[in-house]
Amino acid sequence: MCRDDETIPEDERDALLTIAHGAVVTSGGVSAQRLLITAVEVVLARGLGPTAYGVYALAWRIAQILVRLVTFGSVPALQRYVPAYDEEPGRRATVVGLAYTTTVGFGVAIAAGVWWLSPWIDAVTVEEPAFVPTMRWFGALVVLLGIVMIVSGIFRAVGSARGEVLFNKLLRPGVRLVAAVVALALGYSVIGVAAAIVFGTGLLVVFAVPIAARVTAIRPSVRAARSEARRFYNHAAPVAMSSLGKVFQNRIDVLLVGALLTAVAAGVYNALLVLIAIAWIPLQSFNQLLPPIASDLYSNDRLETLNAIYTSVTRLIVTTVVPFLAVLVVYGRELLALFGPTYVQGYVPLVVYLGGVFVGSAVGATGWLLMMTDHQYARMILDWLLAVLNVVLTYAFILRFGLVGAALGTSLAISVQNGLQVLLLRRFEGLWPFDRTFLTPIAAGVVAGIAMWAVRIGLPGGLAVLPGIVVGVATYLGALHLLGVDPRDRFVVRELAAGYRADLSALRGEPGR
Known part of the structure; x- marks a missing residue:
């Protein structure tokens, strides 16, 4: 009996495994990086x-x-x-x-x-x-x-x-x-x-x-x-x-916060940006080795394979970013409190900013793909058109809403930018990643968020964070299993897991199977 992932072409398998392995390596490094960066900011916030x-x-x-x-x-x-x-x-x-x-x-x-x-x-x-x-x-x-x-x-x-x-x-x-x-x-x-x-x-x-x-x-x-x-x-x-x-x-939000608000507000905004950086980990990780592979496929006129990889990688990004977003939405106040009581006021701007993170992650490597397919001038023009709009909106939003306005302006800019880049890729190269399989991780994320919120209600303050994350991740994985995972995603997870088990066995000196 054939597995449903055996229909995946060999070259697509190799590219997916290369990108996914790079994402695993990078995610470990990026996670450690974010931990180090967060430690720096917490140390400095409390020390200075x-x-x-x-x-x-x-x-x-x-x-x-x-x-x-x-x-x-x-x-x-x-x-x-x-x-x-x-x-x-x-x-x-x-x-x-x-x-x-x-x-x-x-x-x-x-x-x-x-x-x-x-x-x-x-x-x-x-x-x-x-x-x-x-x-x-x-x-x-x-x-x-x-x-x-x-x-x-x-x-x-x-x-x-x-x-x-x-x-x-x-x-x-x-x-x-x-x-x-x-x-x-x-x-x-x-x-x-x-x-x-x-x-x-x-x-x-x-x-x-x-x-x-x-x-x-x-x-x-x-x-x-x-x-x-x-x-x-x-x-x-x-x-x-x-x-x-x-x-x-x-990034104009950082400058405008410093110019229009106070030094303390700049510190609070910096703290929420530290948490926002954690939410970008999945996108950064999967984008690690995608650009050179996309460049090679485009140079050899293999656009069908490129689109299939773009779709699979983007869905994997969505699948991995959703739990990050759920944790930050549910436990954002408690995480900001690590910097000190003053920084909890950044929670609402944090949630607003996360909307832009979701859109930016959900469209995948649009910016890189425009550059790797030699449409860098189109991206440049788009960047500048939206830059002017963002400066005007963010300035007005900060004057009206303070820190929330800074996050709102940037979140809107990220969303509009990435949405237009998706349309440009479809117009120029026929690349389009979305299908109904993208709804599965979103639905599972909603279920996981509800589970974490229930833990937050049951346990006081920061005590809910660690058990809540454990419950949320377990609920998310269970919901994914019940709703069904795409064959390509199962293939990537299964092959990587088998490879890592073999590596561990080799390190332990166990005979191969």
């Missing part, structure tokens, strides 16, 4: 106090915005061309050399701009004496983090999820946690914390660059940069402009 933490939070979020720009589109360009040049090591080396050179050049320019503009930023936002030196330290940090992103992008482009996870997901936040703890233990305030983070990240860069060259066998070079630069920047430049547009779509 609400006002000083608000200074740190605003400066840090501005630095994070600039980090999105510092590579000038080099990371997506690596994903596009390193796999394409698999048999041309010289061109690979040139692409990597261009990525490093571009990042350092833009990083130095950004750091100089931050040094010059920091007094003005302070004057129009928090007006705190510690902000200017803290922001200037973080301007230097932008250059270093950009280099770490290039290192991670190289590993990702060659299909190594482990290398990307190690440097970008574990060591990068780990260094920040150690630096923050050491600085606070030595009695330093926010300026000393910023300086410690910069020095720690600098040490990471010193080790990361040569390790990446040795492990991937790609030694960066700019000897043939002139012949490769036009193609590289034709892809990187519109992506960089898209990244700048996306800053105004889903």
